[in-house]
Amino acid sequence: MNFSGLAAFPFTPFNEGVLDLVAFEKIIVRLLDSGVDSICALGSTGLYPYLNEHEYRHITRKTVELSGDTPVMVGIGALTTRDVLVKAETAQKAGVDALLLAPVSYHRLHDEEVYSLYETVCRQLSVPLCIYENPGVTGFEFSDELYKSLSALPNIAAIKIPGSPFADEKGHQRIKTLRALLPQNMAIGVSGDKFGVAGLAAGCDLWLSVLGGLFPHTVKTWITMIRDGHAQTAEAESERFSPMWDLFVKSKGGLRVMATAASILGISEEQNLPAPLKPLNVQDREVLQSFMLAHGLI
Template structure:
């Protein structure tokens, strides 16, 4: 469950609701590619913008169409009571694991975040992955806090932000965290441009945005790293630098949504307003990048 490629698909939607046929196509595409797990309703899945009933339906569709691929479902919300409800919904839908970020409007303290995970894990029968995403939550985990939360029942994984491109620094960061968490807790990396660096530094898996739409390109990187072919993993990642540059400039969600629209895998619009996919010159440039990289 917490090794290899965890692919995070878009949840195509418009103001009328979720585009269920488009979402199912994306899930089936990932299952056919043989990804190691699917992360439904992550940040790429726009989970905060959906009502509870919509999130339950997306979770059900993901599980029903993933075949033998385990599905992890995001359960983040502003209030603890809502997180617990969403956790119960995800489990009823058949999720193999849940993903929880400390979502907030008022900035949370370390003790409040610990209390969140402590309360939620008491209600779970499936594993939980800690979602460390300061870019969206504006909360920065310390390694010590990760260590405390990792002791809680059902915690089995941590999704960390991008590691350094410096190999020694990246490995030191992963080893520092690993020394504080139980051996049962996997450490995975996010930030697509850092996927190869994180895997080569000792991370167990890569939580990937690009893997949610282009699973084969991501799998090539993961399988090379798993085989001990560190330079090949880096080479394959560096080949995607034009795409990583767009991720950094516009955000992975806008870029991947636009790519899905360009490929005909999602209708336009595919994002919840006021967020919009790329337009004008940026859209044209992305199309050229995808063609250059042979992703279309």
């Protein structure tokens, strides 16, 4: 798998507590029609911690089946190393091209525990793995020393860093530091869609995008602008999405926003999350729908 461009994170829809495979297929086809560089099913928006073993296997196989030549990456995070290994085996048997692993835990992890997790998992892999740093969810921040140690493990091919350093010029220095620290062939991905354009403009290889999981054409357009030397134009376009980013913050992430957007588009049912999760409230849904109409997303 080539870790570059847009890795789209599709939402995994439910209907009355059951996987909505019809809606999921519509989302994947939408991504394929837009020519995304890769699809990352079962990321945070993909609800990987909420799926049982059967549901996880079904979504993984369905994504690979539908995606054809488009590379597929799936999340394998779980509370125990044992369960991570089970997911890794399931995903590899399904034929995925890469894996995404966040250090998920109820109790906060120490560096040596996280290193042990990745070391154990990497010994069992036949496909590349992307380290997923998402401290807002996991409560764990990777030190540079830990990144350096992990980068020496087999099959570690990319890291996914938070977007917050790209809120200002510190992002360029962060990329410079990581490039000096990591092997030359290791890809650096940015997450946090508000900072995706700034991250790519600063030198990240890959945008792992929640927005791109439902609106891939928008994100691909911004990436093309950056590649063509028009980063400022892309940044201005991203700034126009401030109401969307504000909803991400207000709802504690992009999941509820994308779930609500999927129902507004008629792709899935309105109540499309597994309980106790709920989509946006009525007021925020109206804000989102008005924004989507104003920006040609409907």
